[in-house]
Amino acid sequence: MKQSKIQKGKTNIIGVTGGVGAGKSTVLKYIGDNYNCKVVFSDDVANEIKMKGYPAYDELVRILGKAILGDDGEIDRGKMAAAIFNDAKKLEKVNKILHPAVNTFIINIIDEEKLKNRLDFVFVEAALLIENGYKDIVDELWYVYADEATRRKRLKDSRGYSDEKIDGILGQQLNDETYRLNSDFVIDNSKDLDSAGEQINKKLGEWRV
Template sequence: MRQNKVKVIGVTGGVGAGKSTVLNYIQESCNCRIIFSDQVANDIKLKGQSCYEPIVELLSDEILGEDGEIDKKKMAAKIFSDEKLLKQVNEILHPAVNNYIFGEIEKEKSRKILDYLFIEAALLIENGYDKVVDELWYIYADEDVRRARLKASRGYSDEKIDDILKGQLRDEEFRKYADFVIDNSGDENDTKRQIDLKLGEN
Protein backbone atom coordinates (compact mmCIF):
# COMPACT_ATOMS: atom_id res chain seq x y z
CA MET A 1 0.00 0.00 0.00
CA ARG A 2 1.23 3.53 -0.75
CA GLN A 3 2.51 5.45 2.22
CA ASN A 4 1.29 8.98 2.96
CA LYS A 5 -0.25 9.44 -0.47
CA VAL A 6 -3.98 9.71 -1.02
CA LYS A 7 -5.15 8.33 -4.36
CA VAL A 8 -8.05 10.43 -5.68
CA ILE A 9 -10.54 8.44 -7.74
CA GLY A 10 -13.55 9.83 -9.58
CA VAL A 11 -16.53 7.50 -9.86
CA THR A 12 -19.23 8.04 -12.45
CA GLY A 13 -21.84 6.18 -14.47
CA GLY A 14 -25.33 6.52 -15.87
CA VAL A 15 -28.49 6.53 -13.79
CA GLY A 16 -29.44 3.03 -12.64
CA ALA A 17 -25.88 1.70 -13.01
CA GLY A 18 -25.72 0.97 -9.28
CA LYS A 19 -23.15 3.54 -8.13
CA SER A 20 -24.44 3.53 -4.53
CA THR A 21 -24.16 -0.26 -4.24
CA VAL A 22 -20.60 -0.21 -5.57
CA LEU A 23 -19.55 2.66 -3.33
CA ASN A 24 -21.08 1.07 -0.23
CA TYR A 25 -18.90 -1.97 -0.85
CA ILE A 26 -15.80 0.17 -1.51
CA GLN A 27 -16.44 2.01 1.78
CA GLU A 28 -16.25 -1.32 3.64
CA SER A 29 -13.22 -2.56 1.72
CA CYS A 30 -10.51 0.05 2.17
CA ASN A 31 -9.29 3.07 4.14
CA CYS A 32 -11.19 5.72 2.23
CA ARG A 33 -13.59 8.62 2.24
CA ILE A 34 -16.35 9.04 -0.33
CA ILE A 35 -17.70 12.45 -1.30
CA PHE A 36 -21.11 12.37 -3.00
CA SER A 37 -21.61 15.46 -5.15
CA ASP A 38 -25.40 15.40 -4.70
CA GLN A 39 -24.94 15.51 -0.92
CA VAL A 40 -22.52 18.43 -1.26
CA ALA A 41 -25.12 20.25 -3.41
CA ASN A 42 -27.71 19.70 -0.66
CA ASP A 43 -25.37 20.81 2.12
CA ILE A 44 -24.31 24.08 0.48
CA LYS A 45 -27.98 25.10 0.09
CA LEU A 46 -28.52 25.01 3.87
CA LYS A 47 -29.03 28.26 5.77
CA GLY A 48 -25.68 29.91 6.45
CA GLN A 49 -23.92 28.05 3.63
CA SER A 50 -22.58 29.61 0.45
CA CYS A 51 -25.52 28.96 -1.92
CA TYR A 52 -28.45 29.65 0.41
CA GLU A 53 -28.74 33.42 -0.07
CA PRO A 54 -28.03 33.52 -3.84
CA ILE A 55 -30.70 30.86 -4.50
CA VAL A 56 -33.31 32.47 -2.24
CA GLU A 57 -32.57 35.84 -3.86
CA LEU A 58 -33.05 34.28 -7.31
CA LEU A 59 -36.18 32.22 -6.57
CA SER A 60 -37.73 34.27 -3.69
CA ASP A 61 -38.69 33.09 -0.21
CA GLU A 62 -41.60 31.13 -1.74
CA ILE A 63 -39.20 28.17 -1.86
CA LEU A 64 -38.60 28.17 1.91
CA GLY A 65 -40.13 25.71 4.32
CA GLU A 66 -41.47 26.59 7.77
CA ASP A 67 -38.00 26.07 9.23
CA GLY A 68 -36.54 28.72 6.91
CA GLU A 69 -34.54 26.15 4.95
CA ILE A 70 -34.86 25.72 1.18
CA ASP A 71 -37.63 23.18 0.53
CA LYS A 72 -36.40 20.84 -2.24
CA LYS A 73 -39.90 20.15 -3.57
CA LYS A 74 -40.84 23.83 -3.70
CA MET A 75 -37.55 24.67 -5.40
CA ALA A 76 -37.99 21.87 -7.95
CA ALA A 77 -41.55 22.99 -8.73
CA LYS A 78 -40.34 26.55 -9.31
CA ILE A 79 -37.57 25.66 -11.76
CA PHE A 80 -39.07 22.52 -13.34
CA SER A 81 -40.57 24.16 -16.41
CA ASP A 82 -38.34 27.25 -16.56
CA GLU A 83 -35.09 26.47 -18.37
CA LYS A 84 -33.66 29.93 -17.72
CA LEU A 85 -34.16 29.62 -13.94
CA LEU A 86 -32.76 26.08 -13.95
CA LYS A 87 -29.66 27.30 -15.78
CA GLN A 88 -29.24 30.16 -13.27
CA VAL A 89 -29.54 27.78 -10.30
CA ASN A 90 -26.96 25.46 -11.87
CA GLU A 91 -24.64 28.42 -12.42
CA ILE A 92 -24.79 29.04 -8.66
CA LEU A 93 -24.54 25.41 -7.54
CA HIS A 94 -22.04 23.76 -9.90
CA PRO A 95 -19.05 26.07 -9.26
CA ALA A 96 -19.74 25.96 -5.51
CA VAL A 97 -19.87 22.14 -5.50
CA ASN A 98 -16.62 22.02 -7.48
CA ASN A 99 -14.89 24.50 -5.16
CA TYR A 100 -15.94 22.49 -2.10
CA ILE A 101 -14.73 19.20 -3.59
CA PHE A 102 -11.43 20.65 -4.82
CA GLY A 103 -10.88 22.06 -1.32
CA GLU A 104 -11.57 18.67 0.27
CA ILE A 105 -9.13 16.98 -2.13
CA GLU A 106 -6.36 19.36 -1.01
CA LYS A 107 -7.32 18.90 2.64
CA GLU A 108 -7.17 15.09 2.46
CA LYS A 109 -3.88 15.19 0.56
CA SER A 110 -2.33 17.30 3.29
CA ARG A 111 -3.79 15.17 6.12
CA LYS A 112 -2.26 12.00 4.62
CA ILE A 113 -4.54 9.68 6.60
CA LEU A 114 -6.57 8.03 3.85
CA ASP A 115 -5.41 5.62 1.17
CA TYR A 116 -8.21 6.68 -1.18
CA LEU A 117 -10.56 9.61 -1.69
CA PHE A 118 -13.49 8.75 -3.96
CA ILE A 119 -15.51 11.51 -5.65
CA GLU A 120 -18.92 10.39 -6.93
CA ALA A 121 -20.72 12.56 -9.46
CA ALA A 122 -22.93 12.02 -12.48
CA LEU A 123 -21.19 14.89 -14.32
CA LEU A 124 -17.55 14.13 -13.49
CA ILE A 125 -16.48 14.12 -17.13
CA GLU A 126 -18.58 17.13 -18.13
CA ASN A 127 -17.15 19.13 -15.20
CA GLY A 128 -13.54 18.28 -16.05
CA TYR A 129 -12.81 16.08 -13.03
CA ASP A 130 -10.84 13.70 -15.24
CA LYS A 131 -8.11 16.36 -15.07
CA VAL A 132 -7.97 16.54 -11.23
CA VAL A 133 -8.38 12.89 -10.18
CA ASP A 134 -5.67 10.22 -10.37
CA GLU A 135 -8.08 7.72 -11.93
CA LEU A 136 -11.61 7.77 -13.26
CA TRP A 137 -13.76 4.69 -12.67
CA TYR A 138 -16.87 4.11 -14.77
CA ILE A 139 -19.65 1.95 -13.36
CA TYR A 140 -21.40 0.27 -16.26
CA ALA A 141 -24.64 -1.68 -16.44
CA ASP A 142 -26.42 -2.55 -19.66
CA GLU A 143 -29.52 -0.55 -20.52
CA ASP A 144 -32.06 -3.31 -19.86
CA VAL A 145 -30.67 -3.80 -16.34
CA ARG A 146 -30.70 -0.07 -15.66
CA ARG A 147 -34.29 0.26 -16.88
CA ALA A 148 -35.42 -2.63 -14.68
CA ARG A 149 -33.68 -1.11 -11.63
CA LEU A 150 -35.22 2.32 -12.20
CA LYS A 151 -38.71 0.85 -12.55
CA ALA A 152 -38.30 -1.30 -9.43
CA SER A 153 -36.56 1.23 -7.15
CA ARG A 154 -38.06 4.54 -8.29
CA GLY A 155 -41.22 3.56 -10.15
CA TYR A 156 -40.13 5.39 -13.31
CA SER A 157 -42.06 4.94 -16.55
CA ASP A 158 -40.33 4.04 -19.83
CA GLU A 159 -41.01 7.59 -21.05
CA LYS A 160 -39.30 9.15 -18.03
CA ILE A 161 -36.34 6.77 -18.36
CA ASP A 162 -36.05 7.66 -22.09
CA ASP A 163 -35.88 11.37 -21.18
CA ILE A 164 -33.20 10.77 -18.55
CA LEU A 165 -31.05 8.57 -20.79
CA LYS A 166 -31.23 11.13 -23.61
CA GLY A 167 -29.60 13.70 -21.34
CA GLN A 168 -26.67 11.48 -20.29
CA LEU A 169 -23.38 10.62 -21.95
CA ARG A 170 -23.35 7.51 -24.12
CA ASP A 171 -21.47 4.41 -22.99
CA GLU A 172 -18.66 4.98 -25.48
CA GLU A 173 -18.10 8.51 -24.12
CA PHE A 174 -17.80 7.22 -20.55
CA ARG A 175 -15.38 4.51 -21.70
CA LYS A 176 -13.24 7.00 -23.61
CA TYR A 177 -12.37 8.81 -20.37
CA ALA A 178 -12.38 5.86 -17.94
CA ASP A 179 -9.22 4.31 -16.52
CA PHE A 180 -11.20 1.38 -15.11
CA VAL A 181 -14.67 -0.02 -15.92
CA ILE A 182 -16.73 -1.95 -13.36
CA ASP A 183 -19.41 -4.08 -15.04
CA ASN A 184 -22.30 -3.98 -12.59
CA SER A 185 -24.84 -5.64 -14.89
CA GLY A 186 -25.02 -9.00 -13.18
CA ASP A 187 -24.23 -10.81 -9.98
CA GLU A 188 -23.25 -8.65 -7.01
CA ASN A 189 -20.43 -11.05 -6.09
CA ASP A 190 -18.94 -10.59 -9.55
CA THR A 191 -18.97 -6.81 -9.05
CA LYS A 192 -17.26 -7.22 -5.67
CA ARG A 193 -14.61 -9.47 -7.24
CA GLN A 194 -13.80 -6.79 -9.84
CA ILE A 195 -13.41 -4.18 -7.10
CA ASP A 196 -11.25 -6.45 -4.92
CA LEU A 197 -8.92 -7.17 -7.82
CA LYS A 198 -8.59 -3.48 -8.67
CA LEU A 199 -7.95 -2.39 -5.08
CA GLY A 200 -5.41 -5.20 -4.76
CA GLU A 201 -3.37 -3.69 -7.60
CA ASN A 202 -2.88 -0.34 -5.86
Protein backbone atom coordinates in the same frame (compact mmCIF):
# COMPACT_ATOMS: atom_id res chain seq x y z
CA MET B 1 -7.09 -1.78 -19.03
CA LYS B 2 -4.97 1.36 -18.80
CA GLN B 3 -1.90 1.34 -16.56
CA SER B 4 -2.91 2.27 -13.01
CA LYS B 5 -1.99 5.75 -11.79
CA ILE B 6 -2.76 5.08 -8.13
CA GLN B 7 0.13 4.65 -5.71
CA LYS B 8 0.89 3.39 -2.23
CA GLY B 9 1.85 5.96 0.40
CA LYS B 10 -0.43 8.77 -0.71
CA THR B 11 -4.11 9.65 -0.69
CA ASN B 12 -5.31 8.71 -4.17
CA ILE B 13 -8.26 10.61 -5.63
CA ILE B 14 -10.66 8.57 -7.74
CA GLY B 15 -13.68 9.94 -9.55
CA VAL B 16 -16.60 7.57 -10.04
CA THR B 17 -19.20 8.24 -12.69
CA GLY B 18 -21.79 6.42 -14.79
CA GLY B 19 -25.34 6.68 -16.00
CA VAL B 20 -28.44 6.66 -13.86
CA GLY B 21 -29.38 3.17 -12.70
CA ALA B 22 -25.84 1.82 -13.08
CA GLY B 23 -25.58 1.31 -9.31
CA LYS B 24 -22.85 3.77 -8.39
CA SER B 25 -24.11 4.17 -4.81
CA THR B 26 -24.17 0.41 -4.23
CA VAL B 27 -20.64 0.01 -5.60
CA LEU B 28 -19.37 2.89 -3.48
CA LYS B 29 -20.97 1.51 -0.33
CA TYR B 30 -19.03 -1.69 -0.92
CA ILE B 31 -15.81 0.26 -1.39
CA GLY B 32 -16.48 2.38 1.70
CA ASP B 33 -17.04 -0.76 3.79
CA ASN B 34 -13.88 -2.52 2.59
CA TYR B 35 -11.22 0.14 2.03
CA ASN B 36 -9.54 2.93 4.01
CA CYS B 37 -11.26 5.77 2.21
CA LYS B 38 -13.70 8.65 2.22
CA VAL B 39 -16.62 8.63 -0.23
CA VAL B 40 -17.98 11.99 -1.34
CA PHE B 41 -21.35 12.05 -3.10
CA SER B 42 -21.95 15.18 -5.15
CA ASP B 43 -25.70 15.09 -4.42
CA ASP B 44 -24.97 15.19 -0.68
CA VAL B 45 -22.64 18.15 -1.20
CA ALA B 46 -25.29 19.93 -3.29
CA ASN B 47 -27.81 19.49 -0.48
CA GLU B 48 -25.35 20.75 2.13
CA ILE B 49 -24.38 23.92 0.26
CA LYS B 50 -28.06 24.82 -0.10
CA MET B 51 -28.37 25.11 3.67
CA LYS B 52 -28.54 28.38 5.55
CA GLY B 53 -25.10 29.86 6.11
CA TYR B 54 -23.68 28.85 2.74
CA PRO B 55 -23.37 31.40 -0.11
CA ALA B 56 -25.46 29.21 -2.43
CA TYR B 57 -28.43 29.52 -0.04
CA ASP B 58 -28.56 33.30 -0.35
CA GLU B 59 -28.15 33.24 -4.12
CA LEU B 60 -30.87 30.63 -4.62
CA VAL B 61 -33.33 32.51 -2.42
CA ARG B 62 -32.53 35.71 -4.31
CA ILE B 63 -33.26 34.07 -7.67
CA LEU B 64 -36.22 31.86 -6.73
CA GLY B 65 -37.76 33.81 -3.86
CA LYS B 66 -38.69 32.93 -0.30
CA ALA B 67 -41.46 30.66 -1.55
CA ILE B 68 -38.86 27.88 -1.80
CA LEU B 69 -38.28 27.94 1.97
CA GLY B 70 -39.80 25.52 4.44
CA ASP B 71 -41.12 26.37 7.91
CA ASP B 72 -37.60 26.00 9.33
CA GLY B 73 -36.21 28.63 6.97
CA GLU B 74 -34.20 26.08 5.01
CA ILE B 75 -34.63 25.48 1.28
CA ASP B 76 -37.30 22.86 0.69
CA ARG B 77 -36.19 20.55 -2.13
CA GLY B 78 -39.74 19.93 -3.31
CA LYS B 79 -40.58 23.63 -3.41
CA MET B 80 -37.34 24.41 -5.20
CA ALA B 81 -37.99 21.71 -7.79
CA ALA B 82 -41.47 23.13 -8.37
CA ALA B 83 -40.02 26.64 -8.77
CA ILE B 84 -37.74 25.60 -11.63
CA PHE B 85 -40.04 23.00 -13.22
CA ASN B 86 -40.35 23.64 -16.97
CA ASP B 87 -38.41 26.91 -16.64
CA ALA B 88 -35.16 26.48 -18.58
CA LYS B 89 -33.86 29.95 -17.70
CA LYS B 90 -34.28 29.45 -13.96
CA LEU B 91 -32.75 25.99 -14.18
CA GLU B 92 -29.73 27.42 -15.98
CA LYS B 93 -29.31 30.09 -13.30
CA VAL B 94 -29.56 27.49 -10.53
CA ASN B 95 -26.99 25.25 -12.21
CA LYS B 96 -24.60 28.18 -12.60
CA ILE B 97 -24.78 28.62 -8.82
CA LEU B 98 -24.70 24.99 -7.73
CA HIS B 99 -22.17 23.38 -10.06
CA PRO B 100 -19.23 25.72 -9.27
CA ALA B 101 -20.12 25.71 -5.57
CA VAL B 102 -20.21 21.89 -5.47
CA ASN B 103 -16.89 21.69 -7.33
CA THR B 104 -15.23 24.14 -4.92
CA PHE B 105 -16.56 22.25 -1.87
CA ILE B 106 -15.31 18.91 -3.23
CA ILE B 107 -11.90 20.30 -4.20
CA ASN B 108 -11.54 21.66 -0.65
CA ILE B 109 -12.28 18.18 0.73
CA ILE B 110 -9.69 16.68 -1.63
CA ASP B 111 -7.04 19.22 -0.66
CA GLU B 112 -7.72 18.67 3.06
CA GLU B 113 -7.44 14.88 2.80
CA LYS B 114 -4.25 15.12 0.73
CA LEU B 115 -2.68 17.24 3.46
CA LYS B 116 -3.74 14.80 6.19
CA ASN B 117 -2.61 11.82 4.08
CA ARG B 118 -4.35 9.37 6.44
CA LEU B 119 -6.55 7.69 3.84
CA ASP B 120 -5.62 5.50 0.89
CA PHE B 121 -8.40 6.94 -1.25
CA VAL B 122 -10.96 9.68 -1.65
CA PHE B 123 -13.74 8.58 -4.00
CA VAL B 124 -15.80 11.35 -5.58
CA GLU B 125 -19.12 10.35 -7.14
CA ALA B 126 -20.90 12.59 -9.62
CA ALA B 127 -22.85 12.09 -12.83
CA LEU B 128 -21.06 15.03 -14.50
CA LEU B 129 -17.43 14.34 -13.62
CA ILE B 130 -16.36 14.20 -17.25
CA GLU B 131 -18.36 17.26 -18.27
CA ASN B 132 -17.06 19.26 -15.29
CA GLY B 133 -13.39 18.56 -16.02
CA TYR B 134 -12.61 16.25 -13.11
CA LYS B 135 -10.16 14.27 -15.24
CA ASP B 136 -7.69 17.04 -14.41
CA ILE B 137 -8.42 16.78 -10.66
CA VAL B 138 -8.55 13.04 -9.94
CA ASP B 139 -5.79 10.45 -10.23
CA GLU B 140 -8.13 8.03 -11.98
CA LEU B 141 -11.66 8.16 -13.30
CA TRP B 142 -13.78 5.02 -12.92
CA TYR B 143 -16.91 4.22 -14.90
CA VAL B 144 -19.65 2.10 -13.35
CA TYR B 145 -21.37 0.39 -16.27
CA ALA B 146 -24.60 -1.58 -16.46
CA ASP B 147 -26.43 -2.61 -19.61
CA GLU B 148 -29.50 -0.59 -20.52
CA ALA B 149 -32.02 -3.34 -19.74
CA THR B 150 -30.61 -3.71 -16.23
CA ARG B 151 -30.63 0.05 -15.65
CA ARG B 152 -34.23 0.33 -16.84
CA LYS B 153 -35.35 -2.48 -14.53
CA ARG B 154 -33.58 -0.90 -11.54
CA LEU B 155 -35.13 2.50 -12.20
CA LYS B 156 -38.61 0.98 -12.48
CA ASP B 157 -38.21 -1.21 -9.39
CA SER B 158 -36.48 1.28 -7.09
CA ARG B 159 -37.90 4.61 -8.23
CA GLY B 160 -41.08 3.70 -10.06
CA TYR B 161 -40.02 5.54 -13.21
CA SER B 162 -42.04 5.13 -16.39
CA ASP B 163 -40.47 4.17 -19.73
CA GLU B 164 -41.07 7.72 -20.96
CA LYS B 165 -39.23 9.25 -18.01
CA ILE B 166 -36.36 6.81 -18.37
CA ASP B 167 -36.11 7.59 -22.11
CA GLY B 168 -35.84 11.28 -21.30
CA ILE B 169 -33.12 10.78 -18.68
CA LEU B 170 -31.04 8.39 -20.79
CA GLY B 171 -31.26 10.75 -23.74
CA GLN B 172 -29.60 13.52 -21.73
CA GLN B 173 -26.65 11.46 -20.52
CA LEU B 174 -23.32 10.59 -22.12
CA ASN B 175 -23.21 7.43 -24.18
CA ASP B 176 -21.25 4.33 -23.21
CA GLU B 177 -18.46 5.01 -25.70
CA THR B 178 -17.79 8.49 -24.27
CA TYR B 179 -17.69 7.16 -20.71
CA ARG B 180 -15.22 4.45 -21.70
CA LEU B 181 -12.95 6.77 -23.68
CA ASN B 182 -12.62 9.07 -20.67
CA SER B 183 -12.22 6.40 -17.99
CA ASP B 184 -9.21 4.58 -16.57
CA PHE B 185 -11.17 1.64 -15.18
CA VAL B 186 -14.60 0.15 -15.91
CA ILE B 187 -16.68 -1.78 -13.37
CA ASP B 188 -19.37 -3.93 -15.01
CA ASN B 189 -22.23 -3.76 -12.52
CA SER B 190 -24.81 -5.45 -14.73
CA LYS B 191 -24.91 -8.49 -12.44
CA ASP B 192 -24.82 -8.70 -8.64
CA LEU B 193 -22.61 -6.94 -6.10
CA ASP B 194 -20.40 -10.02 -5.70
CA SER B 195 -19.42 -9.71 -9.34
CA ALA B 196 -18.67 -5.98 -9.04
CA GLY B 197 -16.80 -6.60 -5.78
CA GLU B 198 -14.51 -9.13 -7.47
CA GLN B 199 -13.56 -6.56 -10.11
CA ILE B 200 -12.87 -3.91 -7.46
CA ASN B 201 -10.83 -6.29 -5.30
CA LYS B 202 -8.76 -7.35 -8.30
CA LYS B 203 -7.99 -3.68 -8.92
CA LEU B 204 -7.49 -2.64 -5.29
CA GLY B 205 -6.96 -5.91 -3.44
CA GLU B 206 -3.65 -4.92 -1.84
CA TRP B 207 -5.37 -2.00 -0.09
CA ARG B 208 -8.19 -4.01 1.52
CA VAL B 209 -8.76 -3.39 5.23
